[in-house]
Amino acid sequence: MIGSVGNSLRSPRVLIALGMVGAVAFCAIFCGVLAPHDPADQNLLSILTPPAWASGSDPQYLLGTDSLGRDVLSRLLYGARTAMIVALIASLGAMVIGSILAHIAGYFGGIVDWLIGRLVDVWMSFPPVILSLILMVGLGIGLDRVILAIVLVDWTRFCRVLRSEVLVVTRNDYVAAARLLGFTHWQTIVREVLPATLPLLITLLSLEMAIAVVVEAILSFVGLGVGPDQAAWGQMIADARQNVYQSPWNLLLPIFAIFFTVAAFNLLGDGLRRTLDARLAETGH
C-alpha cells in the first residue's frame, strides 16, 4: 500500500490532478481572505458589469457582477467552498455506508448478500436525479440536506462496485487460510480483505467527489440546493441564464468552475486507479 502511494505520486496524471484539486481546495479554504466582496452584497447601481477584459468593466469587480449587482469572483470563490464541503462530506458518508454493506455482503454471501443485493436493486431503480429531487422535497433546502440527500442516493455506487471486488478477493485462498489460522471474521475482513479493496475504495471516493459536485450544482440549479443565503455555482448558472445575451460571462464562468473541479476529481480517480490497482499496473492499462 505504501509502495503504491509512492507509485501514485510519481504519476504525472495524479500530480496534475492533485494540483487542480489543491487549487480548488485553496479557494474553498481561503475564500474569506481571497474574496474582494461579501458574496451576498448587492450593488444595484452596477448590475451585470462585464469582467475586466471586456469594455465597460468596473475595476472594483474583476469578473463583473450579476443581475443583483453581486461580485461574480467572490461568489465563485464561496461557491468553491460549498462545492468542496459537499464533495468531501457527502462522498465520505456514501463511502462509509456503501463499503460497510459491500464488505458484509461480499464476505458472508448467502442470504445476507441476497438481501443487500435486493436493497441495492430497489434503490437503483430510482433514477438518481429523481430520487435526489424527491429527497430534497422531503428534507427541505440547506447545505446539510444536500449532503444527506447525496449520501442517501449514492451509497449504492460504492456498494455495487465494491461488493464484486470483495467477492473476487474473498475467493482467494489466503482469506480461507486466515480463517483456518484462527482469525475471526472481523479480523479476516479488516486485515485480509480490506487492504485488498482499499485501492478501489480510494479510487471510487475520488470519482464520487466529482459526482457530488455535479449533483450539488444540479440541485442548486433547480433551486432545491443549499438555499439562497449561500453562494453556489448551480445557482449562479440559473441566475445567469436569464441574462445570457447581456452577460454571457456570468454563465460561462461557473460552468468552467464546475468543469474544472469535476475534471480534477475524475483525473485523480483515473490516475489512482492506474497506479494503486496492482492488477491494472501489471497488465499495463
Next chain:
Amino acid sequence: MLATVAKLIARRLLAAIPILLIVSALLFCVLRLLPVDPAAMSLPPTATIVQIEAKRQEMGLDKPLAQQYLIWLHDALHGDFGRSIVFGREAGSLVASTLPATIELAAAAMIIAAGLGLGGGLLLFSLRDTWFESVADLGSILLLSIPEFLWGLILLFVFGVVLNALPFTGEVSPNLPQPHITGFILIDALLIGRLDVFWSACQHLILPAFALGLAFSPAIMRVLRSSLFDVYHEDYIQQARLRGLSERQILLRHALKNAALPTLTLAGVQFGILFSGTLLVELIYSYPGMGNLMIDAVRNADLPLIQAIGLTYCIVVLSINTIVDSLYLVLNPKLRVR
C-alpha cells in the same frame, strides 16, 4: 432458442414486479412523511379547519399508513393516480401527455450516445500503443467531466445564442400547428403529413438530444475500450491469430461480440441514468416533457403528481434494465443454456 429467450424475459419481468411494489411503497411512505398536508393543499386557502378535516377523511388520510398505501395501490392499478393539486387534472393523464416527448428525447439521445460510444471506443482502442493513446485517454476523461446539464447550457450558448443556428426552446416553432395524436411529435407530424412540422421538430430535438448523448457517450467509450483490452488477453484471440485470421477479422468476428457483454451491462445502467437526465435538459430547453412537469410538481409540493411521475421514472428505468438484461442473455450463451 426463441422460446428460451421468451421464458427468460418473462422471468425477468416477474422479478421486476416485487421491486416495483417495494419502490412504490417506499415512494408513498417518503412523500407521506413530508410536513405537507395534502388535504389542506388541495383546498383553497380560505377553507376552514372543519372543511380540511372532512377532506382528510375523504382522502383517507386518517387511516394507518399501510392502509392508505393499499387504497392508493388499488386506485393506481385502476389507472387512478389522484388529482394534481397545482393543475387540478388527473395526475395520470398529465403524465401520459408528457411522457411521449420525454421518451422521444431519451431515445434520440440513447442513439447518439451509443453511436458516439461505439465509435469513440473503437477509436480509443485502435490508438493503443501509440503516442496518441494518452492524449485520447485524457480527452475522454475531460469529456466525462461535462455532465448533461453543462452540455445543455454550452450547446445552447454556442449554437443557440452565439451562432443562432438552432432553436432552443420548446418542441416545434410556436407558429406551427402542434398535433396531438400519439404524443410523439415526430410521428404526429408525419401522421398529419406536415413535413415542415417534422423538420422543425427535428431541429428542436438536436440540441437537447446531443446534450444528453454527449454526456453519456464517454462512459460507454471507456468501458468498450477496456473490455476490448481484456478480450485481447484471452487465449482464443491468440488462437485466432495462429489460425491466420487478420486483425480486422479478429476484431469484428471474435473480439467485439465478447467485449459487447460488459459494455452492454454498463450501457444499461447509463441509459437508466440518461432517462432521468432528460429532466435537466428539458428544463434548460423548455421541452414539454415529464421533466418540466416534475419540476413544477416539486416546486409546488404537488404530492400526487410527484408520486405519479416518480413511479413512471422507476417503471421506465426498470423496463430498460429488463430489456438490457434480456439482451445480455441473448448475447451470452453461457447464461442462456442451463
Next chain:
Amino acid sequence: MDYAARSMRGLRKPDIDTVLTLQARELTITARLGGTFVPVINALSFDLAPGKILGLVGESGAGKTMIGRGLAQLLPRGFSITGGSLRFDGEDLVAMAPARRRALLGRSIAFIPQAPMTALNPVRTIGAQFDEHLARLGQRSPKERREHALAMLAAARLPRGDDLLAQYPHQLSGGMCQRVLIASAFASHPRLVIADEPTTALDVTMHAPILQLIADMQRKHGTAVIFITHDLRLAAQLCDEVIVMYAGRALESGPARTVLSKPAHPYTRCLQLANPSLSAGRRVLHVMPEQMPSLRQLQDMTGCRFTPRCPLATSECRRIEPPNAEIGPGHFAACLHVSGAAGIDPAKTTSGPPPSAGRRVLEVQSLSKIYRMSRGLLGGRATVTAVEDASFAICENEFVALVGESGSGKSTVAKLLVGLEQPTRGRIVFNGEDMTDPALRERARQAGSLQMVFQDPQSALNPRRRVARIVTQAMEAGSRHATWEERRERAAALLAEVGLAGDFDGRLPGQLSGGQRQRINIARALCHLPKLLIADEIVSGLDVSIQAQILNLLARLRDELGVAMLFISHDLSVVRHLCSRVLVMYRGEIVEQGPIDDVFANPQHPHTQALLSSVPPDEPAETWPLLQANRSLNQGRDTVQPWLKKS
C-alpha cells in the same frame, strides 16, 4: 564450426530427396530487458522431416513455447527474432513478408493449444468457428463445409457431430474441446502442427486418448509435429526425436528413446532422477539446488547455463560454453562431462514410507456433502452430490494419499475436514473430538492442530503481507498478541525448517519464485506444529526439479516433526513416492483404499485401473499399451481433399 547444424543433419537418414518440413539454423530470439538484450532462445538448430514428431522437452522457462510463437512471429512484446533462419518447406519464415506468413498459418502450419477450454471463443458455436476456419481455407459451398466439418469431427472420434456443431464451448468438456481443436488443426492437411502441452490442462485419463488422436491424425495426414512437453516419459513414447531445452539452450538432442534411456547430459539425467517412479523401486529423489536462471540472471552468466545446479560442474564449465558434440549415432549433447552423466546419483533406494501403527488422528465416518443449487425463481432446485458416504482414518505420522480426477470430490473432502464447508451427513472425529460441533472445531482451529496447505500459492499468500508476517500469521489470530520479537524468532525457525534460510523474512510473495512460495505456504501451516496437514495438490503446479525439492521437504517433516498428512493429488507417481496408504475417489465416492503398494499392484476398481494405465512407463524402451494399441488402426485411410491440393 556449426556443431548443431551438423549434428541435426545426422539425426535423419541421409536422404537427399526428402524436403525438410522445417529447418532451424542458429535461431536466436532475444528479449529486451531494460536497455540490454537477453537471448531466450540461443542459436537453436534442428531439422524436422515430414511425418516425424519432434519433442521439445524441458521445464517452464526453458523457452519451449517461444519456438512455437516464433514460428508464427507472434511473440510477446519485447521479444523478437534477432538471428538465424527458420525454413519451412524451403522458405524462410523469419524473412518472409507478414502477409505470406499469415497465409500459411492455419493452412500449412497449425497449432494445438495448451488450454483448450479458453482457446475457443465462448460466444460462438463450435459450428460457426469451424465454418469460419474452413471458409478461410477456401471452401466455398456451405454444404461442403458442413460435411467436411462433420467428417473431421468424426475422425477426431467425437460422436454426434450434428449436435456438436450447434453447441457452445462451455457445454463441452476439456477433452472434447481439445478434440475439436485437433480436428480443426488437421482440417487443412497442414504440413506442420505445433502442439504446445496439449494435455497439461486435461485430466490424467484424457492424456492417452488425446495423444493417441494426435498421433493418428499426424500419421494419416503425413504431418510433421513439434510436440512441446515437460514430461520426459511422454516424450519417450510419442516422439521420434527430442531436444532437451534448458534456459534457451538445446542441451541434448537425438532419437527419443536413445536420449531418454541413455541420457548423456547431466541435466537430462538429473531431471529423470528427480521424477518419482510408478513401478520401479523407490529411490531418494535427486534434488537440483536452486532453480532455472531467470532472464535477469542470464544477462551476466557465462559458460554452461546449467553450471550452478550441475553435480559435475567444474570451474571450466563456468568459463566456456560447451560445444554440441556427437556422442552416438545422431545423439548430441552440449557438455564437457558427458561421460560422467551416467554416474550421477547412483540411485539410492529407500524402503518407502513407513507403515504407521500409531493412534488414529482422524476418523471420518459416512461423510457426505450435497450441494443444493437454486435455479432462479421458476427453475426449482437441483442437488449435486459432491461427496458420498466417505469413510477413512489417518494415523499419527502417516501420509495418506487421496487420488482422483478433477471433479471427483477430492477438494470438497479437504474443505469438509478443515471446516470450510459443512457436511450434510457424517462424522469427523479429530484427535478424539467430534469436529462436526462448531465450537470444538473453532477450538481446534485456535490450537492450530489441523491445518491446510492450499494448492495455488499465488492465491494462498496475501500479496500485501511480508514473508515473516505470513508464516507467523497464526500468532496474531484471535485474542493472541505475540510480540514482534517472538514472531521474528518463530519466523526464522520456520523458514529454516522449510529450507529458506537467509533474508527471506522481509520479502513480499510477489518477489518469490513458485517453489519458494510453496515453501512459505507450507511453513505457515506449520506455525503451531499441527498434528495433521491437509495438502491439496500442492506440487501439481511445480516443475519436476522444484517438485522433488518439495517432496523431499515433506518427507523430512514427517520424520522430524511426526506430522500426519492427507495428500491430495492426481499424480500417482508422486503419491506412491510419498504415501503409505491411498484412497481412490471417483464421482464423490471412495471406490478403493488400502496400502499403496497393494492397491497399485493389484487394482480392483476399474477407475483405479484406468488411472494407473494412464501413466506412461518409466523405461523409454517399454511400450505404453494405451498409446500403441490403436496405432495401426487408421493407417491406409489417408484421404486427401482435392480442393486442398490447390493451395
